[in-house]
Amino acid sequence: TGFVDLRNVRLSYGGASSATLALEDLTISVAKGEFAAVVGPSGCGKSTLMKLATGLIRPNAGTVEVAGHEVDGPVSIAGMAFQNPSMLPWRTTLKNVMLPLEIVQPHRKRLSRERSRYVSLAESLLELVGLKGFGEKYPWQLSGGMQQRANLCRALIHDPALLMLDEPFGALDAFTREELWQVMRDLHAEKQFTTILVTHDLREAVFLADKVFVMSARPGRIIETKDITFARPRP
Numbered sequence: 001t002g003f004v005d006l007r008n009v010r011l012s013y014g015g016a017s018s019a020t021l022a023l024e025d026l027t028i029s030v031a032k033g034e035f036a037a038v039v040g041p042s043g044c045g046k047s048t049l050m051k052l053a054t055g056l057i058r059p060n061a062g063t064v065e066v067a068g069h070e071v072d073g074p075v076s077i078a079g080m081a082f083q084n085p086s087m088l089p090w091r092t093t094l095k096n097v098m099l100p101l102e103i104v105q106p107h108r109k110r111l112s113r114e115r116s117r118y119v120s121l122a123e124s125l126l127e128l129v130g131l132k133g134f135g136e137k138y139p140w141q142l143s144g145g146m147q148q149r150a151n152l153c154r155a156l157i158h159d160p161a162l163l164m165l166d167e168p169f170g171a172l173d174a175f176t177r178e179e180l181w182q183v184m185r186d187l188h189a190e191k192q193f194t195t196i197l198v199t200h201d202l203r204e205a206v207f208l209a210d211k212v213f214v215m216s217a218r219p220g221r222i223i224e225t226k227d228i229t230f231a232r233p234r235p
């Protein structure tokens with residue numbers, strides 16, 4: 001068994017009369033520290049898989065386990081980043097990065113005790129992604145690529161054991177996207193969190209992941225699992 005295990009999962013949306021079967025008999029296993037990518041056509045159920053693994057929705061059949069526990073609610077050890085950064089415009093970048101600490105128990109308690117440690121952590125993450133000195137800027141003062149860098153910092157601020165990335169580079173221009181791939185590689189090499197990246201960009205999956213799951217069109221199933229650590233140079 002791995003760090004993230006979905007076994008024989010079925011997920012359908014809506015009531016019995018108008019149900020959409022999104023996932024059917026889906027099984028994946030991601031080991032601790034591994035960087036996995038899930039690729040497949042639009043609408044095949046990639047986001048659904050992410051929501052299952054983070055406990056935002058429950059499967060109709062099958063089991064979902066993270067870190068050896070059956071998932072039965074939001075997974076607090078997970079950090080998440082999506083295609084659209086959606087930072088709060090009235091907060092500075094630093095305060096946006098620190099937001100998860102304020103909303104998610106049990107991080108709130110720790111934040112009130114150790115605020116200065118978390119401010120330093122936020123600043124060091126911003127530096128890691130190339131945003132040193134931008135903590136006091138507001139989101140609207142940052143480019144799209146810079147916002148997505150800050151978004152990655154926000155996903156990492158509570159030192160998650162699991163990082164879930166849902167098309168985080170999808171809205172960026174090609175140059176910025178490839179820059180952020182390198183940033184992502186460096187972050188993973190340094191922090192060693194287990195990562196699941198959802199993307200429809202095969203090149204991105206091959207560049208970043210140790211293991212690639214290929215999904216079929218809806219209802220999504222895994223049609224191929226490929227170990228690709230041999231296929232590319234490591235940083």
Ligand code: ADP
Nearest residue numbers: 013020022041042043044045046047048049218
């Ligand atoms: P992907 O991320 O691969 O594009 P999604 O997981 O978002 O796929 O969606 C899988 C399928 O489930 C799609 O057909 C989508 O329209 C449908 N779907 C997703 N979310 C909902 C929802 N909340 N209600 C009904 N259908 C949904």
Ligand code: ADP
Nearest residue numbers: 013020042043044046047048051083166167170
């Ligand atoms: P993506 O494919 O990039 O994940 P979508 O545009 O398919 O995003 O979906 C965006 C959001 O809308 C997701 O949270 C998804 O669950 C929801 N969604 C997608 N399809 C449907 C649908 N048919 N009915 C209700 N919600 C949906």
